[in-house]
Every structure is written in C-alpha cells, then in structure tokens.
Amino acid sequence: MIKKLIDKLLGKSGGAGGKARFGRRQEHSAEVHGIDLSLVDERARNVVSTLQGAGYEAYVVGGAVRDLLLGLRPKDFDVATNATPEQVKQLFRRAFIIGRRFRIVHVVFGRGREHEVIEVSTFRAYMDNAAAEQVAGNERTSKGELAAMKHAVDASGRVLRDNVWGPQDEDAARRDFSVNAMYYDPGRQIVVDYHNGLKDARKRVLRMIGDPATRYREDPVRIIRAVRFSAKLAARGFSLEPKTAAPLVEMSRLLADVPQSRLFDEMLKLLQTGHAVATIAQLRLLGLERGIYPLLDVVVERADQPFVKAALADTDRRVGEGKAVAPSFLLACVLWNDVREGWARRMEGRNGQRGMAPFPALQEAIDEVFDSRIGDVSGRGKLGADMREIWMMQPRFDKRSGATPFSLVEQARFRAAFDFMRLRADVGEVSEAIAEWWQEFSTADDLRRQDLLDQVREEQNKGKRVHTRAPRRDGAPAGEERPKARPKAAARPDDGDGDAGVETDGAGQEPGEEGAHGADDGPQDTGAPRKRRRRRKPRSGAGGGGAAAPSGSAAGGAD
Numbered sequence: 001m002i003k004k005l006i007d008k009l010l011g012k013s014g015g016a017g018g019k020a021r022f023g024r025r026q027e028h029s030a031e032v033h034g035i036d037l038s039l040v041d042e043r044a045r046n047v048v049s050t051l052q053g054a055g056y057e058a059y060v061v062g063g064a065v066r067d068l069l070l071g072l073r074p075k076d077f078d079v080a081t082n083a084t085p086e087q088v089k090q091l092f093r094r095a096f097i098i099g100r101r102f103r104i105v106h107v108v109f110g111r112g113r114e115h116e117v118i119e120v121s122t123f124r125a126y127m128d129n130a131a132a133e134q135v136a137g138n139e140r141t142s143k144g145e146l147a148a149m150k151h152a153v154d155a156s157g158r159v160l161r162d163n164v165w166g167p168q169d170e171d172a173a174r175r176d177f178s179v180n181a182m183y184y185d186p187g188r189q190i191v192v193d194y195h196n197g198l199k200d201a202r203k204r205v206l207r208m209i210g211d212p213a214t215r216y217r218e219d220p221v222r223i224i225r226a227v228r229f230s231a232k233l234a235a236r237g238f239s240l241e242p243k244t245a246a247p248l249v250e251m252s253r254l255l256a257d258v259p260q261s262r263l264f265d266e267m268l269k270l271l272q273t274g275h276a277v278a279t280i281a282q283l284r285l286l287g288l289e290r291g292i293y294p295l296l297d298v299v300v301e302r303a304d305q306p307f308v309k310a311a312l313a314d315t316d317r318r319v320g321e322g323k324a325v326a327p328s329f330l331l332a333c334v335l336w337n338d339v340r341e342g343w344a345r346r347m348e349g350r351n352g353q354r355g356m357a358p359f360p361a362l363q364e365a366i367d368e369v370f371d372s373r374i375g376d377v378s379g380r381g382k383l384g385a386d387m388r389e390i391w392m393m394q395p396r397f398d399k400r401s402g403a404t405p406f407s408l409v410e411q412a413r414f415r416a417a418f419d420f421m422r423l424r425a426d427v428g429e430v431s432e433a434i435a436e437w438w439q440e441f442s443t444a445d446d447l448r449r450q451d452l453l454d455q456v457r458e459e460q461n462k463g464k465r466v467h468t469r470a471p472r473r474d475g476a477p478a479g480e481e482r483p484k485a486r487p488k489a490a491a492r493p494d495d496g497d498g499d500a501g502v503e504t505d506g507a508g509q510e511p512g513e514e515g516a517h518g519a520d521d522g523p524q525d526t527g528a529p530r531k532r533r534r535r536r537k538p539r540s541g542a543g544g545g546g547a548a549a550p551s552g553s554a555a556g557g558a559d
Helices: 002-016 043-055 062-067 085-091 129-134 168-173 197-203 212-217 221-236 248-256 261-273 276-285 294-302 306-320 326-349 356-373 383-397 404-410 412-427 433-442 446-468
Strands: 026-027 058-061 078-080 095-098 104-111 116-122 182-184 190-194
Touching: 043 058, 043 078, 043 085, 043 116, 062 182, 062 197, 085 104, 085 116, 129 326, 168 412, 190 197, 212 221, 221 248, 221 261, 221 276, 261 276, 261 294, 261 306, 261 326, 276 294, 276 306, 294 326, 294 356, 306 326, 306 412, 306 446, 326 356, 326 383, 326 412, 356 383, 383 404, 383 412, 383 433, 404 433, 404 446, 412 433, 433 446
Parallel strands: 078 116
Antiparallel strands: 026 190, 058 078, 058 182, 095 104, 104 116, 182 190
16 A cells, blocks of 8 residues: 555656556657558458447557568557457457457458458556555456456466456556557557657667566566567567566576466477577577477577478478478477487397387387477377377388388378478488489379389389399309208397398398388298298208208299
C-alpha cells in the first residue's frame, strides 16, 4: 500500500496521472515512420478494420511493425486489440481460441497449404510483485488450475498468470524489446510508440524495456529470445544494448525452472527461423554456448563439423527460399555421428562375440541415442519417428537393384532421407555417383528407371567377371589344382587383418557386398555356394559326407 501511495504521489508530480512508468504515448505519422502500406498483408488489414468497425481498438503489432520500419515484408502478422478473445471470435467466421497460459485467437484465411493465420491477442496488464496479491484475473481457460494461486508472480519474479486484460500502455510495457513494442494502424497510417522503439530501430539497437535483470526473472525465456532476435537482426546491423546483454549469463540459471517442453520449442525456433548459423555465433559471442538446453549444447559443440555445418547452412537456405523445414531433419543430422558410431560398434561385436546384423544393430543404436540425447520430450513422438525413418533408410540407398529402388522412392519420408544422404555425399561420406543416381532415378519415368537399373546391373556384372579372374588366395596361378580342404573350424579365420578368411559366393561376390542391409543370419555352409540357400548335395570333388569345401573354392563355381 505504501508503494502504491508513493507511485501515485510521483505520478502527480510528473503530471502523468500515476502511469508515467508505463511510458509516454507518441504517435508517428507516415511522413516520420515511412512505412510502405503495400507491404502490409491485406488479410491483416482486414482483421484490423473489422475490429475497429465493431468499436474496438486494433493495431498490427510486434515484429511485423519492426520489419515494416526496415522496409521488409513481414512473414507473419500479429494484431493486438482491447477486445477479449470471445469478442474477437464472434466477429470472424473461422476463428479459434487457443492457449492456456496465453489465450489468443487464430483468425484463419484460405485453406490447405495456401491458408494464412492472423494471430490476435488482447491487451494485457503489466504484472509485478507489488500488485501480485491484488490481481483477481479474468481467465476462463485453466480457471481451476489457477484458482488456488494467490500470486501472479512467483518468488523468483516469474509471471505465473497472464490472462489479465489491461490498457495499451501496460501491454506495451510487458513486451520485451522496444523495437517489438510498437503498434501500427494501417487505416490512419500511424505508429504508436511508448518506449522510443522508432529511435532504437533507426540506431539498430535491441534494448530491453525496463530493468533487464528483472525482465529476465519475469520470464527466463526472454534470454533465448534475446539471442534469437540478435541473431536474426545481426545482418541488418542490430546489436544488443550492453545493459541488456550484461545479465544474460548470470540469469541463464533461471532456465532450469522452465518446463523442458517449452525449452525444446524455443530451441527449434533458434534453429529454424533461417538464422541457425548466426544463432550459433551469437550463443558463443554472448557466452551462452552451454547451459540453455542439453540438445542445443550438442548443436553448438558440433556446429563446426562438416556434416552439421552443411545441415545448418542448408536449413537457412531453405527458409530463405520459402521452403518448408522439419526439425526432425536437422536433429537427425546433428545426432547422426552418435548413431553411426553406435551402429559400427554393434556390428563389430564385443569381447570376441560375433557382431550383430546391420539392421538390428542400427535399430539398437537409434534407441540408445534417443535415450541419451532426446529423452521423453519429443523422442517418442512424431519427431522421433521421422528421425528414425531418415536413419533407417540410409543403408537402403546402397542397394540399387531389384524392387528396392521402386519401393524406396514411394516411402513418405523418401525426400527427407534422400536430402540427408545428399548432404552425406557433399561431405564425402557417400559416393557422389550414388547420390546422382538416386537423384535421377527419383525423378525419371519408368523407362528411364529401367535403363538406370540395367546400367547398375551391367556394372556389377563387370565387377564380378573381373573378380572371378583374380589370382587365388593361396598364390597359385588360376586353373592350377587347389589344395585339399581345411577343417571347417578353420575355414573362416579371424586374425583381425580384415581380408583373411573372407569367402566368396558362387558368383565371386564377397558376403555383404550387396549392401549394408544384406542378411547375414548365421554360420555359412561352405560346402555349397551361398547364393543358393536351400540344402543340396555336395558336388563331386568337393569332399564327401558334408565336409567343408576348400576355402578358396567357388570363385567361379556356379555353372
């Protein structure tokens, strides 16, 4: 009560009616702000005019106004009004109230891929510790959850409830940066500014409204937003005001109290808004390369690796070209090194035991990565399923014969898996020729696809014929009588040199040469070519009574 009395006295002395702390309203005309009205989306103008026609205040707000001042065409338009969500919903045929902590309205125009959403929010009251106990709120959603809360702000200063409507000046004060707290009326073509946002935009300064440390305590996610906006606007010459940047590292410990799901979403915004490379640079510059979110720590740590660096740059390029990006693709790229190492380790075997078959080994490696890197936030949902498909398709690109290529290109996630393989080829992990072959096969007609398969078959046959003419492993000239068969137990020695004891099948092909996903289901019967899996009697001269054939036989054994 004493503080409120002091505020009133100070307000009277300043002649601001007790509200000077929320900023002084300034209206800038078109001659001052210079916004090109043609850059304002027609549907956003429609929402504003509809609300104003119903007797409410309404403005384009936030980042859209900032971009318009810079001469850019905003990708998204938000509208702020003094109408409640229920009142907004009544004015539009396709409007939906969403959110629990922040109740907003999505007004939808168009259908399918061409649809556009204008986000409409109600002016909100400014919260602080002094007024926490005086807030009754007017929430309709989450009412049962919030009913027991006496305070609007917790002990650390974090805002707990924020569906309390208020006047425009308080709404501006609760926004984060001055350049994001301006309101534009496209009808009258005026910009309403309470915190000198227009001056900051012209000086290319990102300044937090109010005391930065206090604002970070109110919502620690503002720390991440500071990084995101500074990365996004760095190319335009913007930088964080020193007072705004100073508390970031110290305040970052407050992120431990933010739900993991919200941090995960904020991490995706950092990486998928078209400025991923700049974001990594800003995190390092501000001393926040570790501690925001564990998976983000991995991204920053590996950002200089060729494969991850290529993935980050490719994501930025696609966003810049207006193409869709999926978080599953980028995260699959970041964690691929873990998957590949676990996959190889399982196929090699441990403690003298035989290694696993390729596909079960890959599945186990993926499960291990999900458990250790992603956890329960999104690793078991659609994002995790998409990542798994991208990884599981990689061995299948090695097989370019039979029906495999036709079935692979029909998979729903083929394009993402192919783009992943294409990046692997760019950094030398996969043959460039294979990537080009799949590029052509995926876009060709049936006749051309058959030609491509025939070419692969011809290349493989040439390789097999050359293989069958190679000198025997015992060093004797081709055609000379072979030595007697060794005991079966010694038919496949394992002395660790990678070549000794490797058998060839009936066509001169080494086991597993077909592709990384070829079956290898148990001990091989060397008494017959591996190409024929059914049991048959040994041929004459191969040894009787089921004895193993000589280790060097079958180089050209199939008739």
